Amino acid sequence: MWSAGCRGATGPVLLGLLLALLVPGGGAAKTGAGLVTCGSVLKLLNTHHRVRLHSHDIKYGSGSGQQSVTGVEASDDANSYWRIRGGSEGGCPRGSPVRCGQAVRLTHVLTGKNLHTHHFPSPLSNNQEVSAFGEDGEGDDLDLWTVRCSGQHWEREAAVRFQHVGTSVFLSVTGEQYGSPIRGQREVHGMPSANTHNTWKAMEGIFIKPSVEPSAGHDEL
Amino acid sequence: MAPQNLSTFCLLLLYLIGAVIAGRDFYKILGVPRSASIKDIKKAYRKLALQLHPDRNPDDPQAQEKFQDLGAAYEVLSDSEKRKQYDTYGEEGLKDGHQSSHGDIFSHFFGDFGFMFGGTPRQQDRNIPRGSDIIVDLEVTLEEVYAGNFVEVVRNKPVARQAPGKRKCNCRQEMRTTQLGPGRFQMTQEVVCDECPNVKLVNEERTLEVEIEPGVRDGMEYPFIGEGEPHVDGEPGDLRFRIKVVKHPIFERRGDDLYTNVTISLVESLVGFEMAITHLDGHKVHISRDKITRPGAKLWKKGEGLPNFDNNNIKGSLIITFDVDFPKEQLTEEAREGIKQLLKQGSVQKVYNGLQGY
Numbered sequence: 141m142w143s144a145g146c147r148g149a150t151g152p153v154l155l156g157l158l159l160a161l162l163v164p165g166g167g168a169a170k171t172g173a174g175l176v177t178c179g180s181v182l183k184l185l186n187t188h189h190r191v192r193l194h195s196h197d198i199k200y201g202s203g204s205g206q207q208s209v210t211g212v213e214a215s216d217d218a219n220s221y222w223r224i225r226g227g228s229e230g231g232c233p234r235g236s237p238v239r240c241g242q243a244v245r246l247t248h249v250l251t252g253k254n255l256h257t258h259h260f261p262s263p264l265s266n267n268q269e270v271s272a273f274g275e276d277g278e279g280d281d282l283d284l285w286t287v288r289c290s291g292q293h294w295e296r297e298a299a300v301r302f303q304h305v306g307t308s309v310f311l312s313v314t315g316e317q318y319g320s321p322i323r324g325q326r327e328v329h330g331m332p333s334a335n336t337h338n339t340w341k342a343m344e345g346i347f348i349k350p351s352v353e354p355s356a357g358h359d360e361l
Numbered sequence: 362m363a364p365q366n367l368s369t370f371c372l373l374l375l376y377l378i379g380a381v382i383a384g385r386d387f388y389k390i391l392g393v394p395r396s397a398s399i400k401d402i403k404k405a406y407r408k409l410a411l412q413l414h415p416d417r418n419p420d421d422p423q424a425q426e427k428f429q430d431l432g433a434a435y436e437v438l439s440d441s442e443k444r445k446q447y448d449t450y451g452e453e454g455l456k457d458g459h460q461s462s463h464g465d466i467f468s469h470f471f472g473d474f475g476f477m478f479g480g481t482p483r484q485q486d487r488n489i490p491r492g493s494d495i496i497v498d499l500e501v502t503l504e505e506v507y508a509g510n511f512v513e514v515v516r517n518k519p520v521a522r523q524a525p526g527k528r529k530c531n532c533r534q535e536m537r538t539t540q541l542g543p544g545r546f547q548m549t550q551e552v553v554c555d556e557c558p559n560v561k562l563v564n565e566e567r568t569l570e571v572e573i574e575p576g577v578r579d580g581m582e583y584p585f586i587g588e589g590e591p592h593v594d595g596e597p598g599d600l601r602f603r604i605k606v607v608k609h610p611i612f613e614r615r616g617d618d619l620y621t622n623v624t625i626s627l628v629e630s631l632v633g634f635e636m637a638i639t640h641l642d643g644h645k646v647h648i649s650r651d652k653i654t655r656p657g658a659k660l661w662k663k664g665e666g667l668p669n670f671d672n673n674n675i676k677g678s679l680i681i682t683f684d685v686d687f688p689k690e691q692l693t694e695e696a697r698e699g700i701k702q703l704l705k706q707g708s709v710q711k712v713y714n715g716l717q718g719y
Contacts, residue, residue, distance in 0.1 A: 181497050215519045215562050218493035218590045218598075230607065234500040235512075249495070344564060346497050346600065349513040 175350050176224060176294040178232035181249055182345030183220045186211055186313045187299050188336045191326050192220040192343065193255075193311075195248045195272040198322060203260035206271035207253055211313045211326035215344065221249040225277070227284050235351030240289040243305050245279075252276045254283035255311075257304050257330045264316035268309050268330035282306045288334070296347065299339040304330060310338035384452020387434035395448070399439060403511045406435040407470050407572055414467075432466045469570050472585030472600065490595035496582075499602045501573050503609040503619075507641040507667055509575040516569050516600065519562040521591050529554035530594055560593055571602050576617065576670035579606045612641065617677030618666045622684060623648075630654045630685045638681070640665065646679060656685040 184193040191211030226232025246255040253272035260269040284305035302311040309330030418424035532554040589598030613620040633651040666677025
């Protein structure tokens with residue numbers, strides 16, 4: 141019985157060994173450079189519409205009346221910087237790479253409000269309104285977004301999606317443009333399905349390099 | 362035996378001579394021991410770079426050379442491969458020579474525009490438009506505040522680069538006077554632009570080293586000049602890292618002092634105890650009590666707090682407050698009698714206003 145089980149196990153065991161031998165080679169190249177970590181500040185580019193996620197001290201005239209979130213074409217606007225933080229205090233220490241499937245908060249650097257969505261209609265397309273909410277980085281449970289990507293961690297080069305934890309919509313742009321006073325800026329909203337309108341890529345920013353866990357002392361083994 | 366000693370002596374002499382002729386002593390230039398950690402090397406570079414920068418030493422003819430030596434020393438000793446080669450073969454044994462320019466290394470620690478010494482000349486040029494500043498909150502642990510650390514950061518930013526052709530810039534409204542006929546004029550408003558060399562924004566990347574200095578306080582900022590947002594018609598803004606010290610499960614910081622709490626058993630509080638507290642860098646703080654320890658008793662350990670930011674040699678104190686864990690199960694009749702006998706303490710039932718200091 142034991143030998144029969146052993147024979148059955150050798151296939152996957154060999155495969156596992158093979159993978160274990162291969163992965164360190166590839167893994168060494170991936171670890172370190174190129175991962176998005178908590179505490180990093182970055183701009184997100186919608187890959188289809190080529191606009192960056194943006195916010196400013198202008199409130200929606202309808203819907204929730206909260207601070208508006210838009211997409212802008214400019215690449216040098218400081219109002220397009222967002223900070224990646226964990227879901228709770230201390231939940232994601234500085235320098236820890238964001239895993240695919242991890243819930244994060246995106247805090248707008250210049251206004252301290254979190255990327256947020258809720259059951260309000262968006263002004264131009266009647267999708268779900270996406271706003272910036274909270275004070276000094278503290279908002280509520282509707283500030284959580286799951287990073288959807290392939291692989292283990294969010295890589296800077298990768299196109300990822302942001303799915304809202306509370307309402308399951310994807311952060312999207314479909315091209316509708318605002319008029320004055322934010323002429324040319326695109327509407328950013330939540331859509332229920334994953335498609336080409338909701339992929340985003342990390343662009344400019346201040347990326348904290350993945351850190352090795354600092355040890356205060358060395359435990360005796 | 363003797364010939365062996367002689368030959369080793371000759372070899373040693375040759376090696377020393379060789380070392381003197383062959384190249385610079387990078388460890389000496391940085392002022393660090395041969396066993397220095399990468400953190401010590403970065404810290405030494407950063408401190409000396411500020412002192413030795415040629416802009417800061419205009420009267421020293423050797424300032425440029427000293428500064429270049431410093432840059433070379435850092436470049437080699439901060440790279441583990443190059444450091445190994447240098448340790449074995451000296452400066453001559455280094456392959457490839459030096460690649461990064463000294464300005465490059467300097468900007469890792471201080472930003473693009475070098476460092477402004479003594480005041481901020483930038484404020485003088487109010488007419489030059491400036492890009493936005495970016496302030497990044499940098500979370501820092503108490504362990505890092507105690508021992509210091511360096512955080513490596515990749516800055517990817519848009520940079521204005523020359524592009525072919527011209528572009529319109531400094532556009533403004535102007536009144537133009539046109540002559541319609543003898544004695545008849547018309548004034549019209551026109552948009553007038555200058556012609557400037559064309560620029561386009563290109564994303565460039567560089568690594569920055571942010572130093573967390575021992576004793577750093579919440580809210581302190583580390584600026585990197587010129588690493589903020591660009592301005593197409595002017596200068597880029599700055600990037601500033603603002604320190605945010607995070608809560609620690611064991612220690613509470615108050616200035617340079619650290620506070621912690623220890624729960625001891627009722628027995629320990631009465632008969633004494635010995636214990637060790639593991640500090641932020643792993644060293645142990647020993648506590649030995651042979652007297653009775655009351656709940657709320659405080660123990661001051663001088664020199665076991667945090668280093669002072671301005672003078673790292675001065676450390677604050679560690680204040681330990683004890684609380685006592687009383688037994689959870691109720692005592693048997695026998696135990697109660699035993700305790701009454703042991704402690705020989707009469708009934709004390711003093712009623713008083715505890716909130717007003719009576």
